[in-house]
Amino acid sequence: MIAAHLPALQVVIPLLAAPLCAILRRGTIAWVIAVVANWLAFAVSIGLLFRVLDEGVISYAMGGWAPPIGIEYRVDLINVFVLLVVSGVGAVIIPFARAGTAARFDSTNQAWFYTMYLLALTGLLGVTITGDAFNIFVFLEVSSLASYVMIAMGRDKRSLTAAYQYLIMGTVGATFIVIGVGLLWAMTGTLNLYDLAQRIPDIENTRPVLAALAFLTVGISLKLALFPLHLWLPNAYAYAPAVASAFLAGTATKVGIYLLLRFFFTVFGGEGFFLSTPLPEVFLVLSVVAIFAASTVAVFQNNLKRMFAYSSVAQIGFITLGISYATETGLTAALVHLMNHAIMKAGIFMLLGCVIYRLASMRIDDLAGIGRKMPFTTAGIVILGLGLLGVPGTSGFISKWWLVLAALENGQWWLVALIVIASLITMVYVGRFVEAAYFREPSEKAMNVREAPLAMLIPSYVLVAATIYLGFDTTWSVGLALDAAASLLSAAY
């Protein structure tokens, strides 16, 4: 009985929990509600995974209105993969949120923070699960508006301008997406993604459809911070509260990647059409530039959160590089890195949150000598940093391995060289942190700090452990990604 309604529950549980937090106005109760709702959402994602593996694509008619007239929730392997990443990363972050949030906000504002968190979660899960193009826009704006508020709650007043900047760019991106959806609707008369996929191949070379593809690509690229549309990201991640940075870095851009995959390979009729457009070349060039430009800028940052925010832009470049191949290996690399990067970057921002909790600073000079005072926090950041680098034994190596395989499959030896050089640049900025943390005398600020509380360390270490585990056992991470990539290319939606 419940199994039949899992697709609806995936979105409804956090959606109902959010106003509950707002009404109760008590920080602790709101946190408990958020934890329960997020864990339930994760359980629902796991349930959906088993159902999809068991019976294939699930179609759920929202409210009993049959698609294509009603809104359809449609779950296949790619969906459920992203749902797992989003709800899973959230499920680890939310227990971590308690200590830092309680130290900074009064009880009412804590409740508001959890309300916004749950709304952002609702929106991201909704975008991923829905099979209706307009519904995507609505959920995208639900999650974006909630994220703007979370970012504006940062301790630095620059978080306000960062949130404003993100609001302007995010809204422009969302509006581009609606324009694209509107053009598709005018041409086909449907908003259902499955229906669109059936009707577009007949008219795919008409001008409105190509214009729709262009608008959708630019709009979604803004949301996922593809270079050069990433300008909102560094400040937003740097000045947001640690919980919000970790959550957004782990989930929001990843859902953007999912949308890109869904529109390119399902709605616009498979890789044939994608390869016939200039998009593969455009994405190849932009990804490589993103990797190099953002990594280089990251090296020169003195604010650690900003450094790892730029690193996110670079890592997104690795994911879109995989997409640009439009081969099974390339898409597998993209999906594997989507998950691995979500885990690693969420973990890094959580551990940086531990540092802020004790030190109240992110300047690299204030962090000098922190390795002696906060050994577990520092070691965690270093392990995850090695993951970003792609050192064997971490999940980052697996992603890079698949990316290299995809490049070799296309005979692009020079790209392999570029990937290795990019990893070396990553080593420089991770190295800057290591140098400051371990090889310098403790700064005045770092003199008197203690290790972070266990309530913050344990959730962070879950992600550190996952990074190492996924570096050795890839049966289900790569296995699932391979199946998802295959179903994406066979248009089995």
Place this chain on the structure above:
Amino acid sequence: MTTILADLNYWVTVFLLVGGLYIVVAHGNMIKKLVGLSIFQTSVYLLFLSPGKVLGGTAPIIAEGFDVYSNPLPHVLILTAIVVGVATIALGLALVVRIHRSYGTIEEDELHDLESDA
């Protein structure tokens, strides 16, 4: 001339779209940027509503003597989009109020100078 008039609604749409986006990019005042954003979003409402209108059609209510109806779907969609737009502008203005309180200005270039000093 006649082709321009035939597609007048689309010309208006494109004019608002480009004009709105230009204001967002070109203006440094945070309130004016939001005004531009609002115009930009409004153009999309027209883009959706125009193709839904069937010439000579009426509201989709079954009645004696009417058999041509306009498509009601865009109205439903755009009502939702208007709500989203209102929420976005409201949040944007709230942020501008907070920025003004913290920095004492809402001009982007002045904010930029203040932030680089900090």
